[in-house]
Amino acid sequence: MxxxxxxxxxxxxxxxxxxxxxxxxxxxxxxxxxxxxxxxxxxxxxxxxxxxxxxxxxxxxxxxxxxxxxxxxxxxxxxxxxxxxxxxxxxxxxxNPPRGEVEVLVTAKQFNWNFTYPDKSGKLDSSNSVTLENELHVPAGKVVRIVLTSEDVIHSFWVPNFRLKQDVVPGRKIVAWFKVARPGTYEIACSELCGFGHYSMRGEVIVHTEAEYARWRAEKSVGGGATR
Ligand SMILES: [Cu+2]
Structure with missing residues (x-):
């Protein structure tokens, strides 16, 4: 239909x-x-x-x-x-979000999405954690837990292909999750009018196969256990 x-x-x-x-x-x-x-x-x-x-x-x-x-x-x-x-x-x-097998910190700011991955010791907030702009890399078939926060105004994290939309509010850490079976690249948009560059606040979720994701993690020195 x-x-x-x-x-x-x-x-x-x-x-x-x-x-x-x-x-x-x-x-x-x-x-x-x-x-x-x-x-x-x-x-x-x-x-x-x-x-x-x-x-x-x-x-x-x-x-x-x-x-x-x-x-x-x-x-x-x-x-x-x-x-x-x-x-x-x-x-x-x-x-009741399921336990995350991969955890990523998402920081929204006018007009970017920053994705922070744990360092080799699994810490998300150390100086060695890896932060990427507008690119969220995740493995297929795993529960990905994202913790959303904002540096300035209210944004909204939206991945139409995932049917996932969550407000991102300064001063709060809001948890969301998703699990995607099929590798591919999917668009992220901000769906809360957040300023003059709102229209350009977009990124991509790149869903890798597990092997590809392991390679990517090694290359970027992203830690956090086998998958987490
Ligand atoms: Cu925004």
């Missing part, structure tokens, strides 16, 4: 996010079509005509209220259904 409309999903939880998108599209789409059909029907059916005159109706309070309350209750039921489905996806993606 979304073929071609959304960027290809490559992350482990992307399918769950897409099913929430689809559910919302179906529910909202259904009510949109019903409302538009009724709108046109009423406009045509009750148009001004010589043979019929307008009537003054005092109405009945209960019946009038029912016309509002019954549809409101129906819409609320659908809404709760969307909430329940959304909550399942939310819990999976945001609430």
């Amino acid at each position: 979304f073929g071609g409309l959304l960027p290809e999903n490559v992350s482990s939880f992307g399918g769950d996010i897409d099913s929430v998108f689809r559910l919302i599209l179906y529910v909202v789409g259904f009510f949109f079509i019903v409302a538009e059909i009724l709108l046109v029907y009423f406009a045509v059916h009750y148009r001004r005509s010589r043979s019929r005159h307008a009537v003054y109706s005092r109405g009945e309070k209960a019946r009038e209220a029912a016309w509002v309350l019954v549809p409101a209750a129906i819409v609320l039921m659908f809404d709760l259904g969307i909430d329940a489905a959304g909550h399942r996806a939310w819990a999976l993606v945001k609430q």
